[in-house]
Amino acid sequence: MKAVLILSGGMDSTTLLYDLIDQGYEVSAITFDYHQKHKKEIACAQKTCAKLSIPHKIVNLSVLNDLAPSSLTRADRDVPEGHYAEESMKQTVVPNRNMVFLSLAASYAIGIGAGHLFYAAHAGDHAIYPDCRPVFVSAMSTAFHLCDWNDLVLQVPYLMLSKGDIAKKGIGLGVDYANTWSCYKGKERSCGKCGACTERLEAFREAGAADPLEYEP
């Protein structure tokens, strides 16, 4: 079955890529460059697709940065430190980001005749990102049934999993986590302090494994 996966280059979507290949899907990946500070994730997505021989489309979406400023994209706004689920993390919300990604990925999926669209939202995202919540996924799922004359099925298989569960699954699938990126600051090494690092380190602890990435001391 033909499927399109929104691949950020982070842990979750990279795990889902391995998972879908394992399940026998014929996957095409799509990655969005919206001038995020953590551009390293895009390079990771590229390497992973090259390694796994997956067709990969990188979409220049600088317009999102222009339309919807957030601390993830603007040089003049600092990325907050602390736990991913804290109120301060709301500064990292790019308004309606997932609907924009999903809608463009759907255009692509319809264009290449893929009947399935995957993204890797997970349970840890719900508190901060409104567009990762099950109710949002459910509404979008209905919209995807109706946006084209052919059916397009939205699949979000990690929606109720924690990031730790995803890491466990990925370790079992042989995911190369050295080639994934999470840190929102996007410097040479991961900061270990921003919401994305905190959550990533927590996930590896939960999975009882070591994170292969290097962190700032």
Added chain:
Amino acid sequence: MKAVLILSGGMDSTTLLYDLIDQGYEVSAITFDYHQKHKKEIACAQKTCAKLSIPHKIVNLSVLNDLAPSSLTRADRDVPEGHYAEESMKQTVVPNRNMVFLSLAASYAIGIGAGHLFYAAHAGDHAIYPDCRPVFVSAMSTAFHLCDWNDLVLQVPYLMLSKGDIAKKGIGLGVDYANTWSCYKGKERSCGKCGACTERLEAFREAGAADPLEYEP
């Protein structure tokens, strides 16, 4: 009340702009440049916004042309002639176009603190464009209630009107239809034969008025 309107520069959305101003909305307009052959509509949108002193954002969305080819955007595909509601018009469907437009317009609306998002789908669109149908609008409306922590209301007031009804309304509102564009071919003068021209001429006939645009002989 602050509102964002998706303005193509065609008859319907231009009429809706006049209508919203008349109703007292504080409107910002957003127009998408997806390398459509009928780029003239963008120039019309610009002129209308300048004339009415409406903030206007033009978004470069050439990526949609790349992701989702259609006869509206590709030089190597001819725009079909004939009635708008015919099967052949399906070649003019840009897959999932309206969801892409709506999702980016919503990012913009959330960013500027507008609680209302308008687009001008109408009853004549339903047969050919899946993403103009009431069921699609209803699903997107739900998704917009959920995509952000604040509510965003999707409004599609012309959904059950014919294009003739819209023309009648617009004539009453003093819309300058000489400064709107419909023809899909986007040449010097309107072709009078493509689906968009056929529908436009029908609308003016229904409204009992003359179309101020010039047509090819």
